[in-house]
Amino acid sequence: MTEKVVIIGGGAAGPKTAAKLRRENAEIKIDLYTQEDIISYSACGLPYFIGNIIQDYTTLILRTPEDFKKQNINIHIKSKCIKVNTEEQTVLIEDLISNNRYEVNYDILVIATGAIPIIPEIKNIGLKNVFTLRTIKDGIKIKEKMLQSKQAVLIGGGYISIELLEAFVQNNLKVTLLEKNNQILNMFDEDFAQRITDYIIGKNPGQVSILTGEEAVEFKGNENGEVISVVTSTGKEIETDFVILGTGVRPNTDFLLDSGIKLGIKNSIKVGNTLKTSINNIYATGDCTDNFNLVTNKYTWVPMGSTANKEGRCAAINIAGGNCHFDGILNSTITKYFDYTISIIGISYKEAIEYGFQPEFAIVTKRDKAGYMPNSGMMTLKLIADKNTHTILGIQGIGEGDVNKRINTVIPAILSKTRLETFMNLDLPYSPPYSPAIDPVLNAAQIIYQKINS
Amino acid sequence: MTEKVVIIGGGAAGPKTAAKLRRENAEIKIDLYTQEDIISYSACGLPYFIGNIIQDYTTLILRTPEDFKKQNINIHIKSKCIKVNTEEQTVLIEDLISNNRYEVNYDILVIATGAIPIIPEIKNIGLKNVFTLRTIKDGIKIKEKMLQSKQAVLIGGGYISIELLEAFVQNNLKVTLLEKNNQILNMFDEDFAQRITDYIIGKNPGQVSILTGEEAVEFKGNENGEVISVVTSTGKEIETDFVILGTGVRPNTDFLLDSGIKLGIKNSIKVGNTLKTSINNIYATGDCTDNFNLVTNKYTWVPMGSTANKEGRCAAINIAGGNCHFDGILNSTITKYFDYTISIIGISYKEAIEYGFQPEFAIVTKRDKAGYMPNSGMMTLKLIADKNTHTILGIQGIGEGDVNKRINTVIPAILSKTRLETFMNLDLPYSPPYSPAIDPVLNAAQIIYQKINS
Numbered sequence: 001m002t003e004k005v006v007i008i009g010g011g012a013a014g015p016k017t018a019a020k021l022r023r024e025n026a027e028i029k030i031d032l033y034t035q036e037d038i039i040s041y042s043a044c045g046l047p048y049f050i051g052n053i054i055q056d057y058t059t060l061i062l063r064t065p066e067d068f069k070k071q072n073i074n075i076h077i078k079s080k081c082i083k084v085n086t087e088e089q090t091v092l093i094e095d096l097i098s099n100n101r102y103e104v105n106y107d108i109l110v111i112a113t114g115a116i117p118i119i120p121e122i123k124n125i126g127l128k129n130v131f132t133l134r135t136i137k138d139g140i141k142i143k144e145k146m147l148q149s150k151q152a153v154l155i156g157g158g159y160i161s162i163e164l165l166e167a168f169v170q171n172n173l174k175v176t177l178l179e180k181n182n183q184i185l186n187m188f189d190e191d192f193a194q195r196i197t198d199y200i201i202g203k204n205p206g207q208v209s210i211l212t213g214e215e216a217v218e219f220k221g222n223e224n225g226e227v228i229s230v231v232t233s234t235g236k237e238i239e240t241d242f243v244i245l246g247t248g249v250r251p252n253t254d255f256l257l258d259s260g261i262k263l264g265i266k267n268s269i270k271v272g273n274t275l276k277t278s279i280n281n282i283y284a285t286g287d288c289t290d291n292f293n294l295v296t297n298k299y300t301w302v303p304m305g306s307t308a309n310k311e312g313r314c315a316a317i318n319i320a321g322g323n324c325h326f327d328g329i330l331n332s333t334i335t336k337y338f339d340y341t342i343s344i345i346g347i348s349y350k351e352a353i354e355y356g357f358q359p360e361f362a363i364v365t366k367r368d369k370a371g372y373m374p375n376s377g378m379m380t381l382k383l384i385a386d387k388n389t390h391t392i393l394g395i396q397g398i399g400e401g402d403v404n405k406r407i408n409t410v411i412p413a414i415l416s417k418t419r420l421e422t423f424m425n426l427d428l429p430y431s432p433p434y435s436p437a438i439d440p441v442l443n444a445a446q447i448i449y450q451k452i453n454s
Numbered sequence: 455m456t457e458k459v460v461i462i463g464g465g466a467a468g469p470k471t472a473a474k475l476r477r478e479n480a481e482i483k484i485d486l487y488t489q490e491d492i493i494s495y496s497a498c499g500l501p502y503f504i505g506n507i508i509q510d511y512t513t514l515i516l517r518t519p520e521d522f523k524k525q526n527i528n529i530h531i532k533s534k535c536i537k538v539n540t541e542e543q544t545v546l547i548e549d550l551i552s553n554n555r556y557e558v559n560y561d562i563l564v565i566a567t568g569a570i571p572i573i574p575e576i577k578n579i580g581l582k583n584v585f586t587l588r589t590i591k592d593g594i595k596i597k598e599k600m601l602q603s604k605q606a607v608l609i610g611g612g613y614i615s616i617e618l619l620e621a622f623v624q625n626n627l628k629v630t631l632l633e634k635n636n637q638i639l640n641m642f643d644e645d646f647a648q649r650i651t652d653y654i655i656g657k658n659p660g661q662v663s664i665l666t667g668e669e670a671v672e673f674k675g676n677e678n679g680e681v682i683s684v685v686t687s688t689g690k691e692i693e694t695d696f697v698i699l700g701t702g703v704r705p706n707t708d709f710l711l712d713s714g715i716k717l718g719i720k721n722s723i724k725v726g727n728t729l730k731t732s733i734n735n736i737y738a739t740g741d742c743t744d745n746f747n748l749v750t751n752k753y754t755w756v757p758m759g760s761t762a763n764k765e766g767r768c769a770a771i772n773i774a775g776g777n778c779h780f781d782g783i784l785n786s787t788i789t790k791y792f793d794y795t796i797s798i799i800g801i802s803y804k805e806a807i808e809y810g811f812q813p814e815f816a817i818v819t820k821r822d823k824a825g826y827m828p829n830s831g832m833m834t835l836k837l838i839a840d841k842n843t844h845t846i847l848g849i850q851g852i853g854e855g856d857v858n859k860r861i862n863t864v865i866p867a868i869l870s871k872t873r874l875e876t877f878m879n880l881d882l883p884y885s886p887p888y889s890p891a892i893d894p895v896l897n898a899a900q901i902i903y904q905k906i907n908s
Contacts, residue, residue: 012891045826045886059826294881306884309891313900314879322907326879334883343883372499372513404888405856408863411882416870425768425780427748428865429788429797430760431613432499434858437466437763446767453776 003029005319006091006104008081009112010034011043012305013286015063016312017110017319022071024320030073031104033093035080038136039065044305046139047160050146051167057136084109084259086279108281108319111256111269112312115249115287115303120155123218127227129242130219133160134249142244146171149241153177153230155216156246157184159335159342164244165200165208166337175208176238178230180215187331189348191363192382192396199340199398211236219243249303251288264290268301273325275315283319285311292328294415295346295393296355302331330414334404341379341403346394346414349384358387362447366440368401370432377401383410383444387452390419392445406441420449457483459773460545460558462535463566463706464488465497466759467740469517470766471564471773476525478774484527485558487547489534492590493519498759500593501614504600505621511590538563538713540733562735562773565710565723566766569703569741569757574609577672581681583696584673587614588703596698600625603695607631607684609670610700611638613789613796618698619654619662620791629662630692632684634669641785643802645817646836646850653794653852665690673697703757705742718744722755727779729769737773739765746782748869749800749847750809756785784868788858795833795857800848800868803838812841816901820894822855824886831855837864837898841906844873846899860895874903 005021005028007014018032032039040063048054065075078096085092090103117132119125131142142164146152152168154161157179168175177184183193197210211232218231230238251268262278264270269277269284273292277284287303289311307329314324334343352359361384369376379399385392395410397403413423424445430437438446459475459482461468472486486493494517502508519529530547536555537546544557571586573579585596596618600606606622608615611633622629631638637647651664665686672685684692705722716732718724723731723738727746731738741757743765761783768778788797806813815838823830833853839846849864851857867877878899884891892900 042824042826042886042891044884044891045824048827048886053828054826304884305891306882306893310879310896313892325875327876328881330881332881332883334885334888336885336887341888345881345883370496370499372496372508373502374507402859404883405859405862408859408882409866411880412863412866412870412872412877415876415880416866416872418866418870421779422781422869423866425764426865426869427782427784427786427799428760428862429786429799429858430498430758431788431790432496432502433790434788434795437496437498437759438767439760442764 003107004105005030005108005110006106007032007110007112008091009114009286009288010036010039010075010077011041011112011114011286011308013114013308013312014110014112015040015068016309017112017285017316018068018073019063019071020313020316021319022073024316024322028320031076032068032073033076033079033081033091033104035078035096036135037077039063039075039077041136042305043134046133046136047163047167049139050143050164051170057140060136081113082255084111084256084261086260086282089281108283110315110319111277111282111284111288112286113252113288116252117245118248118250119245120216120247122216124221125219127219127221128225129227130245131242132245133164145242146173149173151175151240153216153238153240153243154246155243156248157181157210157212158246158248159185159333161244161246162335162337162342164246169204169207176240177208177210178214178216178232179210179212182213184210184212185342187333187344187348188396189350189382192398195380196342196398200337203338249287251301253288265299266301273327274318275311275326276318283315285315294328294330300331302329304333330411332411334407339400340398342398343403343407344394344396345407345411346392347384348394348396349382352384352386352393357393359384359393360387360448360451362444362451364440364444364447366443367436368440369434370436373432379403379406379440381406381440381444383441383448385420385448389417390421390449390452391417392420392423406439409439409441420445420452424449457561458559459484459562459564460560461486461564461566462545463568463740463742464490464493464529464531465495465566465568465740465762467568467762467766468564468566469494469522470763471566471739471770472522472527473517473525474767474770475773476527478770478776482774485530486522486527487530487533487535487545487558489532489550490589491531493517493529493531495590496759497588500587500590501617501621503593504597504618505624511594514590535567536709538565538710538715540714540736543735562737564769564773565731565736565738565742566740567706567742570706571699572702572704573699574670574701576670578675579673581673581675582679583681584699585696586699587618599696600627603627605629605694607670607692607694607697608700609697610702611635611664611666612700612702613639613787615698615700616789616791616796618700623658623661630694631662631664632668632670632686633664633666636667638664638666639796641787641798641802642850643804643836646852649834650796650852654791657792703741705755707742719753720755727781728772729765729780730772737769739769748782748784754785756783758783758787784865786865788861793854794852796852797857797861798848798850799861799865800846801838802848802850803836806838806840806847811847813838813847814841814902814905816898816905818894818898818901820897821890822894823888824890827886833857833860833894835860835894835898837895837902839874839902843871844875844903844906845871846874846877860893863893863895874899874906878903
């Protein structure tokens with residue numbers, strides 16, 4: 001019988017696993033170890049704390065160690081897991097204050113150690129005011145520095161960079177974004193990445209530069225060891241008050257390399273749809289696990305807070321003797337740049353070709369409400385479907401209009417492999433304040449269907 | 455070979471059929487007859503014209519007769535269809551200006567005559583300033599009267615009444631709504647109808663009265679024959695400057711009763727999924743047709759502008775020799791009362807029981823964004839699923855939060871009969887400005903699933 005569950009990691013997945021497990025089982029002993037001193041917080045909210053949309057970082061914290069204590073869950077902060085011994089069923093924990101190490105035994109172990117930033121090879125990367133953003137502590141440091149600064153350089157053109165770009169522009173900084181690929185937001189097709197770039201540049205002319213196909217090769221510093229400029233691969237030197245490394249993350253699993261727990265893509269932990277690892281009494285949840293892509297039917301690694309919460313919940317149900325399956329993901333992501341939504345679900349056109357589909361696409365630019373209603377917004381959708389099966393493979397959506405509604409409308413259809421001819425006549429509720437009589441997302445499906453059949 | 459297509463009706467479905475048919479086939483002769491003098495307009499926009507959200511009614515008009523002329527489509531306004539002779543393949547048209555009648559022959563006929571208001575039996579119903587709302591002309595008359603008025607009575611508690619209630623409150627009228635049933639919005643479960651009622655009453659205290667279980671039995675008039683009060687079934691007398699009859703509509707098919715064209719529920723025209731009637735060369739589109747409900751697998755009649763447009767498009771493709779199926783509807787409807795969205799899809803809990811399902815439900819009241827984000831709105835969702843099949847039967851959503859996104863997220867899942875255990879882990883894109891980490895609609899599915907399994 002399971003008597004003691006040990007959870008490693010205190011971001012989103014670990015605390016979610018702990019809280020749900022306690023609701024499912026009042027008796028089981030639960031101990032959670034985290035190297036941080038704050039647990040159970042929304043890392044996804046950090047850009048909005050930095051941008052000052054949220055003034056107080058404590059609002060990002062869902063539950064404190066005291067809250068957990070009331071639920072009879074023991075939280076051990078500043079306690080880092082060094083090693084897992086699957087034979088002995090123990091973990092080696094280092095107390096980060098005393099540096100003492102001690103072993104803890106478990107009946108069931110849950111690994112939820114998340115992801116850590118990838119540090120690129122750039123000369124003088126150790127200078128002061130070169131930041132990564134992952135924890136609340138990171139967020140506090142960046143915000144403090146931003147409030148005293150006039151200019152910033154963002155390295156990498158992913159979602160976090162777009163969100164921090166908004167935060168910095170909002171706070172009147174001049175910002176340069178460097179992306180070594182030929183487009184920002186590499187998961188999007190090139191045409192959409194270009195539209196997004198054009199929007200961002202056009203929104204605050206002169207305040208934002210986006211340089212693609214160009215990478216940082218060196219940081220220069222002053223006598224205090226603080227970064228003062230970034231030298232790029234084309235020889236430009238960009239003055240700056242601080243630098244953000246938004247160059248991606250990787251699973252935080254180095255401590256598992258010799259544990260016998262099977263790792264998969266990018267060294268994420270291989271889990272099945274019950275969230276069990278290759279070892280019978282060890283589960284893993286959140287950003288440290290691999291993911292199954294339900295469009296490509298291949299394993300991938302897409303760390304997302306929403307997935308972390310669902311996996312935590314599901315693993316807890318299973319540990320408590322229930323039956324929960326987390327079958328996979330659709331690479332669903334969304335962000336915004338001020339009022340402009342940026343979202344992609346499933347796979348892009350370029351990926352569809354890589355994966356051997358025979359894709360067709362439609363791009364529609366339409367108002368989100370009946371044309372005669374005030375305050376309607378424009379949006380552009382790119383829907384991608386497979387010519388052979390007539391199923392939808394993905395959608396990209398951008399614009400100031402209500403993109404998210406259209407994106408979400410497509411998601412269950414991707415999952416269920418609904419055919420275009422069915423989807424294009426879907427009974428979406430219509431009223432002029434909510435959409436045109438035929439919703440733009442259905443127009444897109446109609447257009448692809450006609451392309452395929454002509 | 456089809457050479458001449460005659461279309462009867464000028465609202466949404468007829469003009470849509472005509473325009474799409476012309477795009478599919480440049481040669482075919484197309485003649486459209488309508489008894490009105492304005493064609494191709496959005497009747498669903500009329501409440502917003504009346505409320506003065508839209509100042510100019512011409513913005514509701516999508517295409518004028520001149521626009522159609524350019525597409526080589528002949529529009530005959532003020533021309534009412536009196537009779538269809540399916541043997542001779544002719545329609546009898548009355549010119550409403552000269553009162554002359556003449557026959558027109560067709561190869562293919564499309565009936566798109568829409569719906570007309572049901573006039574209840576109320577004493578003195580013929581008084582002046584007793585209105586129904588269906589056409590632009592109706593809308594102009596109501597707006598004109600509203601702008602001179604201080605008080606109004608709405609009879610019937612359907613969507614149009616809610617939309618006109620907003621319009622009248624917006625224009626500072628005191629309004630009484632009478633609904634003979636024990637709840638407004640009869641398609642909703644009683645608990646949701648009550649929540650909606652409470653919201654409306656609470657929003658403008660003292661300005662709006664909603665009387666349920668009470669009907670109008672008599673209108674009283676002044677010496678000019680203008681309505682001045684409404685007497686109710688409980689003996690109340692309510693002073694008013696005008697009255698709106700929002701007591702429902704019925705298919706406009708009286709002229710077909712002896713035509714041999716098969717009629718179905720409520721005398722709507724029976725059509726198959728190709729929009730063909732029981733007569734081989736006659737199609738019907740829009741509010742005059744019956745509808746197949748994809749949840750109950752029964753025929754129903756739910757006149758909606760979105761369905762009218764889809765049916766018109768689909769019929770046109772088929773007439774042009776293509777292959778389009780319109781398989782059915784999900785009774786999807788949405789409206790709003792100021793910032794408060796009101797929507798229902800599929801069937802309610804009470805209907806689920808009537809139709810022999812074994813329903814279970816979950817009600818969640820949650821914020822639409824991460825709790826720490828500013829400007830999040832509350833919403834309440836009621837999700838209904840079948841205990842036997844674990845499929846979702848319907849959803850009701852209300853609130854100032856983004857209800858519509860959640861509603862649309864469920865629709866393809868209802869259609870595809872996605873099981874709860876799959877739906878509850880759906881990969882919806884997450885970012886704090888868009889939703890909590892686990893979307894409320896997924897919470898609702900999790901709750902039902904746990905209820906069913908416990």
